Amino acid sequence: MDRTQLLLGLSIALFALGLLGLIIRRNALVMLMCMELMLNGVNLSLVTFSERYADAGGAVLVFLVFIVATAEIALAIPIVLLLVRHTRSMDIGRYTDLKG
Amino acid sequence: MGVLALGSAALMLVLRQPMRVALALITTMMALGGIYGLLGVHFIAAFQVLIYVGAVMVFIVYVIMLMELREAEGNRRFSGWRVPGLVVFALLVLVLVVSVWSGGTGSLPPAASAPFSLTQFSAEFLSRYWLVFELTSVFLVAAIVAALAVIKVSRRVDG
Numbered sequence: 230m231d232r233t234q235l236l237l238g239l240s241i242a243l244f245a246l247g248l249l250g251l252i253i254r255r256n257a258l259v260m261l262m263c264m265e266l267m268l269n270g271v272n273l274s275l276v277t278f279s280e281r282y283a284d285a286g287g288a289v290l291v292f293l294v295f296i297v298a299t300a301e302i303a304l305a306i307p308i309v310l311l312l313v314r315h316t317r318s319m320d321i322g323r324y325t326d327l328k329g
Numbered sequence: 330m331g332v333l334a335l336g337s338a339a340l341m342l343v344l345r346q347p348m349r350v351a352l353a354l355i356t357t358m359m360a361l362g363g364i365y366g367l368l369g370v371h372f373i374a375a376f377q378v379l380i381y382v383g384a385v386m387v388f389i390v391y392v393i394m395l396m397e398l399r400e401a402e403g404n405r406r407f408s409g410w411r412v413p414g415l416v417v418f419a420l421l422v423l424v425l426v427v428s429v430w431s432g433g434t435g436s437l438p439p440a441a442s443a444p445f446s447l448t449q450f451s452a453e454f455l456s457r458y459w460l461v462f463e464l465t466s467v468f469l470v471a472a473i474v475a476a477l478a479v480i481k482v483s484r485r486v487d488g
Contacts, residue, residue, distance in 0.1 A: 235331070237429050238426060238429065239331045239334065239364075241421075241422060241425045241429070242338075243334065243338055245421050245422045246335075246338045246339060246342065247338075248418065248421065249415070250342045252410050252411075252414035252417065253411040253414040254342070256347060258350075258389065258392070258393065259341075259350050262350055262389065263341070265354065265381070265385065266338055266341065266354060266357065269357065269358060269381070272361070272377075273361060273364070276365055276368065276373055277368070279445075280368050280369065280370055283445050284445065285445045285449055285453040286457075286458075288370065288373060288445070288450050289453065289461065291373055292376070292454070293461065293465065295380050295381070296468070296469070297468075300468065300472035302385050302389070303472060303476055304472060304475055304476055304479065306388060306389070307476060307479040307480060307483065310392065310395075310396070310483070311479065311482065311486065313396055315486065319347075319396075
C-alpha cells in the first residue's frame with residue numbers, strides 16, 4: 230500500500246462523507262458545505278494523480294474546480310438567504326412551496 | 330494530516346450548529362492544504378487556503394452570523410433518508426476502495442522524481458488550455474449577472 234493509494238482512499242472517504250451529509254442533513258447551509266466537501270475530495274484525487282504523473286493538466290482542472298466552487302457558493306448563498314427570509318427557517322422540509 | 334482531515338469531515342455530519350460545522354470544514358480544508366504542501370505542489374496549497382478558507386468559508390461564516398438563526402429545538406437534525414443514505418455511503422466506499430486496492434499501482438507509471446513547477450504549470454495553462462482559460466472569464470461574467478438577478482428578485486420580494 231503506497232502513498233497514492235492512501236491519498237486516493239482519503240479522497241474517496243471525503244467524497245463519500247460529503248455525499249452522506251448531503252443526503253442526511255436537513256439544514257440548507259450544512260448541505261452547501263457538504264457539497265464543498267465533495268469538491269475537496271475530488272480535488273485531492275486530481276492533485277494526487279497530477280503529482281504522480283508530473284503533468285500540469287490535473288492542476289489546471291483543480292483551478293477550474295476552485296473557480297466553479299466559488300461561483301457556486303456566490304450564487305447559492307443569496308438563494309438560501311432569500312429562502313430563509315421567505316420561510317424563516319433553514320430546514321429544507323419547509324421549502325415545499327417551491328413547487329412550480 | 331489525513332487523519333485530521335477525515336476526523337473533522339466526520340465531525341461535520343454530527344455537529345448541530347452551522348457555525349461549528351463551518352469550523353470543522355475549515356479544519357478539513359486547512360489539513361488538505363497541508364497535504365498539498367507535503368506533496369510538493371505548493372501553489373495549489375496556497376490557493377486552497379486563499380480561495381477556499383479565505384473567500385468561500387469566510388463568506389459562509391459571515392452569512393451564518395448574519396442570519397443568526399438557531400435551529401429550533403424540536404427540529405430533527407437528520408432527514409428521513411438517513412438509512413438509505415448510510416446504505417449508499419457504505420456501498421460507494423466499498424466499490425471505490427475495492428477498485429482502487431485491487432487495481433494496485435502496477436498500471437501507473439513510476440512516480441516522477443519531482444512534481445511540476447509553477448512555471449511549467451503557468452505555461453501549460455496559457456498555451457495548451459487557453460480556451461478553458463477564456464471560457465472561465467465568460468463563466469465568471471455569467472455568474473456575476475446571475476447573482477445580480479437574484480439580488481433584484483430579493484429586492485422585489487421585500488418591497
